Amino acid sequence: MKKRHSTITDIAKALNISASTVSRALHDNPSISLETKNKVLSLAKELNYQPNMLALSLLKKKTKTIGVIVPEITSYFFAMVINGVQDMVDEAGYKLIISQSNESFEEEEKLIETLSLGRVDGFLISTSSNTMTYGHLEKLRSSGIPIVVFDRDCPGFDADKVLVADFDGAYQAVDYLVKTGCKSLAHIAGPANLTTSQHRKAGYLKALSDNNLAIREELIQTVDGFTSEFGEEAAKALLDLPYPPDAIFAINDAVAIGAMAVIFERGLRIPEDISIVGFDDEPYSKYFHPSLSSVWQPVYDMGMLSAKILMNQLDKDFDDVNYRYEVLKPELVIRESSKPLPDFYKV
Amino acid sequence: MKKRHSTITDIAKALNISASTVSRALHDNPSISLETKNKVLSLAKELNYQPNMLALSLLKKKTKTIGVIVPEITSYFFAMVINGVQDMVDEAGYKLIISQSNESFEEEEKLIETLSLGRVDGFLISTSSNTMTYGHLEKLRSSGIPIVVFDRDCPGFDADKVLVADFDGAYQAVDYLVKTGCKSLAHIAGPANLTTSQHRKAGYLKALSDNNLAIREELIQTVDGFTSEFGEEAAKALLDLPYPPDAIFAINDAVAIGAMAVIFERGLRIPEDISIVGFDDEPYSKYFHPSLSSVWQPVYDMGMLSAKILMNQLDKDFDDVNYRYEVLKPELVIRESSKPLPDFYKV
DNA sequence: GAATTTTGCGCAAACCTTTGCATAGCAAAA
């Protein structure tokens, strides 16, 4: 039983003045007499008048709303990005519509479709792992809606982008593992289609070759998702090899945790028999036993920066094609799941 | 540089007919000739016509959007509730605006204020831990916007509610701990203001007295937040007691994990020296060492049910004051952080 | 051929707000 909100017209009628006058009075327009202003203001308060945002949006063609599309919300990673976005956006009075694609290209398309129907001014998007073409994004942008892509790059699609130096993070991790004496390093790689997976894998490969270690294809296990269950499977495959690895660099912490569970099941020790390094540095990671070494990412900052760039775009009223390309630096956090660095490496 | 979306009027002009005819044609209204319909439909496709949702919402006074207010989004618990909500709501064509109160009453008030200005049709809300009065909710409801309260009850505020039998869950956990031989059971209680904390504590107390165990106030540590750091502090306080506990029932898994870390630091064994049971059964909990016993909650279902109830309310066009009060059943999951149940208790 | 029904479409209002332009009243300047 929706009770009608009182409108500007209600006030106008009650006061026997026009709606325009009321509007101007409420906005403290100098051309309205003090007397009228006071009457309007007090009646507005009495009737609990609230401007109708829909009417305003329709008129101004701005919704003051930003659409955020993430693959999923249950992962710490994306939840934390959203936190950063939210904090940045709040001050500017923007609202957020958060949607999940569930790593599905079709859902992603549908979301963009529906959200763009006059609901949001701009998009913050991290594509699904099944997104391989960017026609939907091109279409969106060509209809004049600014987009900022974050974390997962969209090669060939020009837009503002805020990414993490995944190659770098992976390189750091693997190089460190080598320096601690590991000789046979495995990688549990993420969904092949994602740039983040590709870059981390590339970092792994480069670190190996820079250290003159042979690349053994069978030591690279690719998983299709980011949960611990995938890590378990991959680890089993690795441990079943005739020459199993003495270190695993996992695509993320959840997968690393799954791998650790399997390693323990087999009666092996971490890090004595096998070293483990993850990616993401989730809050729980330091509480595992042994605590998990991991590559930390500036997740919150990524959210903040992406939001800032988007809001910048929204302020302009022309397409700025000088897209920004920001790459944030990750950082290796060493804990107990990997061996300490020998003294002679220390600075 | 926002390019104008093509509108119904554009089509009308191009075809030399009225906007009403176009609208009816697009809605397959029988009073429009097949010929006109075809012309309209093909031109609409060509111009990539998309209805303007804002205009529609303004007219219909429905936004097809639901506001979800949670204390935080980074916790698995609320993220998973949102998942349930999303899945239920998607089919019905509703969109979600998700906002976080950051456990702040003021932010919660502000969110409700802004979102209710014609943006959302209804609210799904779990109040902040600092919310002690419900005037903002009363006001919201009295303006005709349906509300469903979930997880955290608002005593004295009448509305549809979807809760979890926290008392029950806590009772199960503590009763079980007693039956495994623990004599001195501690509880790390949650923020005092939350009904969930209160009910879990009540369950703890009842299980103790039902088992003829004395209640020792010093064994109840209250924390102000849900992160592991709080668990660490509380555990330290408990272990520093002259007669430390041989079991800890924690308000949630994160806190339990923090407690476990401290216990290990002190060289104690779990569960031999101290048993631990958490609450929430987060995905990681089974991967800890020892794996964490916990009370599982039907989180996803809670989201689904809440959303369903809200959408039901939205379909009606009168205030249904027969508010629903749903209480979902949690379930104890026994793992290695607590001792096995002696044989003679087993069915 | 006249009366009636059917078919196909347009008008205008409604949703709520903002804003450029017009206007009315009045005082001051010429």
Place this chain on the structure above:
DNA sequence: TTTTGCTATGCAAAGGTTTGCGCAAAATTC
């Protein structure tokens, strides 16, 4: 007295869509 200028307000359009009502032309019935 006329002109100018200012103050305070109103009108109407615009934003995009739906829908009740009305109207004309065509088709049907007698």
